[in-house]
Amino acid sequence: MSTAQTTAAPKKRLATSAMIASIATADQRTTAAPFGNALVELAKSRPEIVGLSADLAKYTDMHIFAKAYPERFYQMGMAEQLLMMAAAGLAREGTVPFVTTYAVFAARRAYDFICMAIAEEKLNVKIVCALPGLTSGYGPSHQATEDIAIFRGMPNLTIIDPADALEIEQAVPAIAAHEGPVYMRLLRGNVPLILDEYGYTFEIGKAKSLRPGNDVLVVSTGLATMRALQAAEMLGKDGIGVEVLHAATIKPLDLDTIMTAAGKGGRLVVVAENHTVIGGLGEAIAAGLLRAGIAPKFRQIGLPDEFLAAGALPTLHDRYGISTAAMVQQIKGWL
């Protein structure tokens, strides 16, 4: 450290974000616990819906359901294998279980139980997991940077990464109505509300364009869509037109819509996701482009193939390239 730095006033360091920290910025509109409230609302007319969690009901907004329907909630304790097996058994007996835990535990610890007890038997279990990608500052133990890569290889499983509170509210009844297992990434707590400004309606398996643009096509999912929309506004001020195509359903992927958009000549195609660049939406689209014989200039915005650091989320999102400012900088660099 240089003398100049040691004698300067110490720079205030951001503190590690709390486990249940909202990803919303101070100026954003938010909705409180959209998943828990939507599930409670849906459960009024769907008595077969039950809820399960593995000692993380409070941290996945499942506690709202548990409070509203205590006789329909099963606290399985800190036992993610049992959580998934019991959900399979409950589904076999005609219920529609919504199961919550953290994405790291579902993907890494309970994989075999989701794969063989739920997916292989096409059971109607909805696995909804908090802390997807980089939404915790606690380091690799809590950062599910590779959950989509892990789950994409699992047959029968539908994978959804909602962008905001509106989409979560709409996805809850949609995945309940869908026959078969679903893995949904969850933003919990005070969740930003943005898609209402774009006239957006969630449909399983449909990618939808949120704004047009002639220079760049960003295909994005999850909270990266929120950042991509903000980045597109900023780039627009510099005269750079950015279309944002939101692909909330990662599997089955809406390749028809994505290929049509990517084939509209001459634009830089960027895939943005809150996930490692390995095995997620970016590589899924890259393979689709190659199979379709479409060869645009193609780049990925995503997390690096590393175990990420602990720290404050704004710091980490900047460092690893998924903050709005980092997205703007990357896209400008590629043009």
Place this chain on the structure above:
Amino acid sequence: MPTLDIHAPPAGPAGGFPYAGSNVSLRERAYRIRRHALRMGEVQGQGYIAQALGIADVLAVSYFHALRHRPDDVHWEGRDRFLLSIGHYAIALYAALIEAGILPESDIETYGTDESRLPMSGMAAYTPGMEMTGGSLGHGVGIAVGMALGLKRKHSNSFVYTLFSDGELNEGSIWEGVMGAAHWQLDNLIGIVDVNDQQADGPSSAMSSREPLHERFRAFGWHTQRVDGNDIDAVVAAFDAARAARVAAPRIVICDTQMAKGVSFFETRERNHFLRVEPGEWQQAIALLDETFSGKTL
């Protein structure tokens, strides 16, 4: 909530006991289950035949005494569920399902062949009467917990039986299920552990599935019994007691079995998880089984 007596004694066919009052003894059922399994083994030239021969008595008691089921309607809501956690024992369960009239005897000729309903490792989607996909060990108890909870939600008086093995007790997921079943006081869940002291790499007692199994399950809060799993009368009594026990706890029947039981030259062969059988020996084994059952000796 209506209270149903889940401990009611067995009733006749209308109550789901299709073989109540049958003239065929459980001993004969077990003999025939062994025979079906040997015939399947001959079709493939291989199979987990030692496990099948060892567990045949328990399966005879299950399908011809304990379980409520309708052979012509495997999805009958009033049935007792039977979860085969140990997928490689499928050959034994197929034999029991054939004997119970759930599968036709003609399926024997297809065992383990392309397009067969009887794959080498049990899967729910393939076989009528197979209630879960096993094979990745450690799943049965946890799924049984969910089904037992689901049955209670429906105010059903059906039981969930799940058959797992001493080797499978190595799996931590079993113990998550064991704790969960006790926590939820699942008196409609009956676990059956086949203790044959053999797994892929050697004796189970030399690995982490150590004795005393009885005390271990009791310590976890289960209603616990241990019997000779090749003593049909003892297994009947244990299953009856497991159903009748008026305790708010899951039940376990630990069954000590003899690998390859009933075919003496297999019983004394070098103990192995996957018994080696020479091509001509299948018919020799069937002949020995037939003569032993009919009271003649070779």
